[in-house]
Amino acid sequence: MTVPLAVTTPGAPGGLAAQLLIIFLAAALTDNILLTRFLGMCSFLAISRQMKTSLGLGVAVAFVTTVTAAINYLVHRYITAPLGVEFLDLIVFIVVIAAFVQILEMAVERFSPALYFALGIFLPLITVNCAILGVSLFMLNKQGYGLWQALVYGAGNGVGWLLAILLMAGIRQKLKEDKIPAGLRGAPITLIISGIIALGFIGFSGMVKF
Amino acid sequence: MPKRFADTAGGKAFLLNLWQDNPVFRQVLGICSTLAVTNLATNTLFMCLGLTFATALTSWTCSALRHHTPRQTRMMVQVLIAAAYVIVVDIALRAYVPDVHRLIGPYVGLIITNCIIMGRAEAFAIKNPPVPAFLDGAGAGLGYSGVLLAIACVREPLGFGTLFGLPLPAREAWFHPVTIMVMPPGAFFMLALVSWLGISLTARRPAGPPKGAAK
Numbered sequence: 001m002t003v004p005l006a007v008t009t010p011g012a013p014g015g016l017a018a019q020l021l022i023i024f025l026a027a028a029l030t031d032n033i034l035l036t037r038f039l040g041m042c043s044f045l046a047i048s049r050q051m052k053t054s055l056g057l058g059v060a061v062a063f064v065t066t067v068t069a070a071i072n073y074l075v076h077r078y079i080t081a082p083l084g085v086e087f088l089d090l091i092v093f094i095v096v097i098a099a100f101v102q103i104l105e106m107a108v109e110r111f112s113p114a115l116y117f118a119l120g121i122f123l124p125l126i127t128v129n130c131a132i133l134g135v136s137l138f139m140l141n142k143q144g145y146g147l148w149q150a151l152v153y154g155a156g157n158g159v160g161w162l163l164a165i166l167l168m169a170g171i172r173q174k175l176k177e178d179k180i181p182a183g184l185r186g187a188p189i190t191l192i193i194s195g196i197i198a199l200g201f202i203g204f205s206g207m208v209k210f
Numbered sequence: 211m212p213k214r215f216a217d218t219a220g221g222k223a224f225l226l227n228l229w230q231d232n233p234v235f236r237q238v239l240g241i242c243s244t245l246a247v248t249n250l251a252t253n254t255l256f257m258c259l260g261l262t263f264a265t266a267l268t269s270w271t272c273s274a275l276r277h278h279t280p281r282q283t284r285m286m287v288q289v290l291i292a293a294a295y296v297i298v299v300d301i302a303l304r305a306y307v308p309d310v311h312r313l314i315g316p317y318v319g320l321i322i323t324n325c326i327i328m329g330r331a332e333a334f335a336i337k338n339p340p341v342p343a344f345l346d347g348a349g350a351g352l353g354y355s356g357v358l359l360a361i362a363c364v365r366e367p368l369g370f371g372t373l374f375g376l377p378l379p380a381r382e383a384w385f386h387p388v389t390i391m392v393m394p395p396g397a398f399f400m401l402a403l404v405s406w407l408g409i410s411l412t413a414r415r416p417a418g419p420p421k422g423a424a425k
Contacts, residue, residue, distance in 0.1 A: 036394045041241035042325045087301060090319050091293045098286060127285070130242050130323040137316040183410040187238045188402040195398030202393065 020152045027156025030205045033131050034164040035198040037138070040131030044165055044194075045187050054169035055162075057125075062158030064104065064126050065135050068097050069154025072136040073147060093136045098127045131161055167197060220342030223334060227349035234357040234401075235408035239325040243317050244358055245397040251374045253314045254362040256307060260299040260318055262351025265327050268292045269347030272335040279336075288331045289322065296321045326350050357408070361400045365391045 033039050040061065047057050072093050080089050105123045109116045126132060135157045139150055171193055180189055215221040233239045240261070247257045271291045272279075279287050300318050303311040311318070321327065330350050335343040367373055369392030371385035378385075390396045 038242045038245035038394070038397065039320070041245065042239060045238055045241065087297060090297055090300065090322060091290065094289055094293055094322055098289065127289075130320045133323050134242075134316060134320055137319050141316070181406075183406045183413070184402075187235075187241075188405040188409070191398045191402035191405065195395040195402070198395040198398060199390075202395070 016148065020148060023149055023152050024156040024159075027153050028160035028163065029201065032160040032164060032198075032201050033135065033157045034161050035194065035201045037134065039134040040129050040161055043125060043129055044168065045190055048165050048168040048172055048190065051166070051169045051173060054165045058162035058165045060123060060126055061129060061131060062155070062162045064097070064101060065132050065158035065161070066151060066155040068093075068100055068132055069135050069139055069157075070147060070151040071096055071100065073139060073145070073150035076140060089137075089140065093133060094127075097132055097136075101127050131157070164197070168193065218342070219338065220345030223338075223342060223346035224349035227330075227346060228353045228356070230412055232353045232357065232408060232412070233326045233329070233350045234354055235405040236412060237329065239329050240354055241401070242320065243324065244354070244361070244401060245394070246317050247314050248358055248362040248397060248400070249365050249369060249392040250313070251359065251362040251366045253310055254358050255374075256303060256310050257314055257317065258351070258355035258358055260296075260303065261321055261324065261326070261354060262348060264292060264295040264299055264321050265324075265330060265351040266344050266347035267295050268327050269330050269335040270340050270344040271295075272331045273338060273340040273343035276336050284336065285328075288328060292324075292327045292331075293322045326354060357404060361397075361404055365396060365400055369396070 027033070031037070034041070034044060043057060048054050075092055075096060076086075076089060080086055080092060101123055105116075108123070135154055139145065139153055142149075142153065145153065168190065172190065175189070175193075184192075216225055227233060231237060234241070234244055243257060243261070247253045268288070268291050272288055275287070275291075296319065299321065300311075300315070303318060304315075327347075330343075330347050334346045338346070363373065367378055368388040370387070371378055371381045388396075391400075
């Protein structure tokens with residue numbers, strides 16, 4: 001019998017810090033948003049050709065996921081749920097994400113032009129990155145999450161996405177030299193490699209029990 | 211004498227999206243849900259119906275409003291139009307097929323950010339009249355559906371020995387669960403194979419004079 005490291009239900013022994021660490025590891029590794037939930041695949045396939053752009057997009061996704069998960073948690077908890085209009089969550093979440101990305105873009109442009117040029121084209125793209133909306137939607141399915149848990153869950157998923165795209169970018173840089181059948185070039189070979197990486201990540205399951 | 215369907219603007223776009231410019235393996239759009247919902251054919255079918263409905267009507271609406279949408283905010287308008295239709299799909303699935311909704315619920319919500327919808331709205335609907343835009347969206351939705359159902363019809367029999375939830379004939383005799391097929395890596399491998407097939411079959415002949423022609 002395997003002994004779970006900890007349980008993520010509220011009131012479990014281990015204190016808040018341990019619980020948050022478990023949520024983080026589970027979200028980043030065993031439940032990786034890209035490799036087991038397949039979210040953010042379109043930009044993953046398109047961008048992972050280069051290491052530098054992958055890092056830029058990955059960091060932007062990780063940051064936006066973390067913050068919007070927390071904001072959307074508050075919106076759901078204090079606005080849509082008490083009013084009984086949960087079916088509007090979808091529309092509200094996407095507006096929150098779009099608005100946050102817009103504000104972030106303006107803030108980055110104002111305070112750090114260097115970062116703005118580095119991230120430039122990726123920020124607007126993020127609004128329609130399904131990983132961001134996905135994290136907020138999956139968060140609603142988790143029982144007993146508070147604000148801290150939501151924030152850490154967002155961060156874990158964001159870091160997991162960053163990790164996956166960096167792994168892929170590294171592999172694809174080596175792949176450029178190889179001879180690949182014409183029909184497999186581009187997306188299909190990337191999908192096969194993703195499958196193999198996903199197999200590796202499945203090895204983490206059992207490490208954290210939900 | 212009416213024009214042939216394939217000669218009208220909408221008909222042409224419809225057929226192109228169905229096969230030659232297929233959104234999944236040609237344009238590499240809408241990959242997330244392609245991978246996520248294809249381990250059970252029933253879930254796949256409802257996802258496809260939802261996506262086709264939302265894409266066709268979003269294209270139609272975006273096109274109908276195209277003269278009234280300011281250029282700067284058109285992305286936001288498109289997302290909100292898509293969100294409205296997706297909520298309709300979400301509520302309908304929740305009411306009529308709650309079991310399916312429990313499994314694919316979040317992915318239905320994610321139709322909003324499905325790149326096929328945005329792609330068709332941006333590439334076609336903003337510069338064409340409503341009826342061709344509707345057909346263009348419907349073609350993209352059906353092209354997506356074809357690929358998804360093809361993948362699901364391999365994954366479900368290999369993983370569970372069933373199709374649309376019904377056991378296949380003589381299941382006991384041959385069935386041995388290929389667990390990998392219903393797990394995430396199986397989705398990646400199957401989509402890669404189907405894309406490979408699709409890309410090879412639709413590969414365009416190089417334009418211009420055939421090989422060996424005098425330069």
